[in-house]
Amino acid sequence: MPDNQAPQQRRGSASLRSASRTPLVAANWKMHKTVAETEEFLDRFLGSLGELEGVELVICPPATALAAAAERTRRSPVRIAAQNVHEADSGAFTGEIAIPMLRELGVAGAIVGHSERRALFCETDEALARKVPALLGAGLLPFLCVGETEDQREAGETEAVLKRQIEADLADVDASRLADVVIAYEPIWAIGTGRTATPEQAQEAIAFIRGLLAARDAGAAAASRIVYGGSVKPDNAGELFEQPDIDGGLVGGASLNVDDFVAICEAATLGEI
Numbered sequence: 490m491p492d493n494q495a496p497q498q499r500r501g502s503a504s505l506r507s508a509s510r511t512p513l514v515a516a517n518w519k520m521h522k523t524v525a526e527t528e529e530f531l532d533r534f535l536g537s538l539g540e541l542e543g544v545e546l547v548i549c550p551p552a553t554a555l556a557a558a559a560e561r562t563r564r565s566p567v568r569i570a571a572q573n574v575h576e577a578d579s580g581a582f583t584g585e586i587a588i589p590m591l592r593e594l595g596v597a598g599a600i601v602g603h604s605e606r607r608a609l610f611c612e613t614d615e616a617l618a619r620k621v622p623a624l625l626g627a628g629l630l631p632f633l634c635v636g637e638t639e640d641q642r643e644a645g646e647t648e649a650v651l652k653r654q655i656e657a658d659l660a661d662v663d664a665s666r667l668a669d670v671v672i673a674y675e676p677i678w679a680i681g682t683g684r685t686a687t688p689e690q691a692q693e694a695i696a697f698i699r700g701l702l703a704a705r706d707a708g709a710a711a712a713s714r715i716v717y718g719g720s721v722k723p724d725n726a727g728e729l730f731e732q733p734d735i736d737g738g739l740v741g742g743a744s745l746n747v748d749d750f751v752a753i754c755e756a757a758t759l760g761e762i
């Protein structure tokens with residue numbers, strides 16, 4: 490059976506999920522794990538995966554551990570992505586990392602627009618509008634994060650914020666490449682707080698984002714992976730991932746523990762725990 494048919498079959502014909510969307514679970518380790526800790530995690534993780542099929546797995550370690558992680562996973566289905574990237578191929582950008590440098594390591598993509606980078610490191614929509622096409626042009630997978638603050642949600646501005654971010658950040662992505670961007674809906678109030686969005690809240694926001702993509706290209710909207718991030722844990726992953734528009738997760742804290750992360754990856758495979 491072709492890999493891309495598995496999710497639809499598992500979830501049954503009532504699912505709205507497109508057969509072309511393979512679930513994806515990515516670990517965002519943030520500023521955690523040395524090279525030694527990365528290698529130890531990956532050895533245990535790869536050993537625990539067993540027959541896990543029908544889900545794409547991505548680990549995003551800190552920049553210092555990218556090379557070791559890419560090497561450790563070279564003969565596995567697990568892919569490695571960075572947590573940030575600069576759009577220029579080289580230049581006077583102290584502290585930044587360029588796409589050719591990631592490619593050389595065998596890195597498959599990069600998170601861009603994470604709310605911590607937007608809020609703490611001044612990553613702007615203008616920069617993201619350059620980073621996303623630069624990654625696509627180099628054959629790397631962009632993981633574009635969007636999401637509203639608690640104040641914005643309470644003020645009823647969630648959809649306006651998402652619309653502004655999606656339209657600005659993907660402005661220079663051709664419709665033919667839209668489906669190659671993985672979008673992570675990460676409500677800022679749910680990140681690292683233990684306050685996960687309800688499956689209904691996450692589904693509603695992600696369906697809204699898919700509608701924004703559909704306004705540009707219906708085919709791309711149906712094919713794009715849009716995942717949820719924000720306090721995903723083994724005990725809530727199943728109910729989030731079984732929502733029709735939620736194609737997996739971007740996992741922070743719970744991805745630092747092998748057993749928890751394996752359980753979350755399994756939830757994406759099964760549609761439930």
Ligand code: PGA
Pocket residue numbers: 517675679680681682683718719720721739740741742743
């Ligand atoms: P969390 O982080 O799972 O710890 O909430 C998610 C993220 O920031 O990507």
